Amino acid sequence: LTLLEGGLEDEKINREYLLRADRSVDRMISIVEDLDTVTKLESGQLIMERSKFDVIELVKEVVELQELNAQKKDISIRLKLINDKPIFVFADKDRIRQVLANLIVNSVKYGKKGGFTEFSFYDMEENILVEISDNGLGIEQEHLPRLFERFYRVDKSRSRESGGSGLGLAIVKHITEAHNQTINVRSTPGVGSTFSFTLSKSR
Ligand SMILES: Nc1ncnc2c1ncn2[C@@H]1O[C@H](COP(=O)(O)OP(=O)(O)OP(=O)(O)O)[C@@H](O)[C@H]1O
Ligand SMILES: [Mg+2]
Structure with missing residues (x-):
């Protein structure tokens, strides 16, 4: 939002918000991976090797x-x-x-x-x-x-x-x-x- 509200001009703000977006994406990926693991474990789809x-x-x-x-x-x-x-x-x-x-x-x-x-x-x-x-x-x-x-x-x-x-x-x-x-x-x-x-x- 800060970016859309005119922060685009400021290089520091750009960097900070891109980093934040990057961290959010990482967090989302890890939640999706965890959900996938839980679902597979609960449905017995994961065989222990x-x-x-x-x-x-x-x-x-x-x-x-x-x-x-x-x-x-x-x-x-x-x-x-x-x-x-x-x-x-x-x-x-x-x-x-x-x-x-x-x-x-x-x-x-x-x-x-x-x-x-x-x-x-x-x-x-x-x-x-x-x-x-x-x-x-x-x-x-x-x-x-x-x-x-x-x-x-x-x-x-x-x-x-x-x-x-x-x-x-x-x-x-x-x-x-x-x-x-x-x-x-x-x-x-x-x-x-x-x-x-x-x-x-x-x-
Ligand atoms: N070593 C610990 N000391 C104190 N509280 C703990 C400890 N381990 C877990 N907990 C508590 O148990 C809850 C459940 O832990 P769990 O690892 O399942 O979830 P999380 O750490 O909150 O999230 P996630 O692991 O999915 O990122 C945590 O929210 C935390 O409050
Ligand atoms: Mg945890």
């Missing part, structure tokens, strides 16, 4: 992509590792990458300035438990049961500030369930949140 891979390696890869975003909020992302051995799991690598990306993006988006996001891995009989914790805003108990529903977002003011459509966690839950695995959340308002999901071990 499992293979053996090192989940620590994958976490490192996804963390690297989010590092810049995290730095902007002075959030440090760390991995709690007991040793430097790989942890092999049997799952759909691209889909698990999507799960990890959604959880990291959330932990940064709803994290405190100067805070942290931390990954831990627990060896269980058949499975590996992956935990991602933050010391961010946290979530009130009353919201937890509905958190994984599509389009569910915790509060309007928080949501307006941070953008997003409330599809992320729905996708995360669908993907873990398509692997016959589970995802859980614990959270304390003002203290932080922990999301944990399981993956089946590979030998």
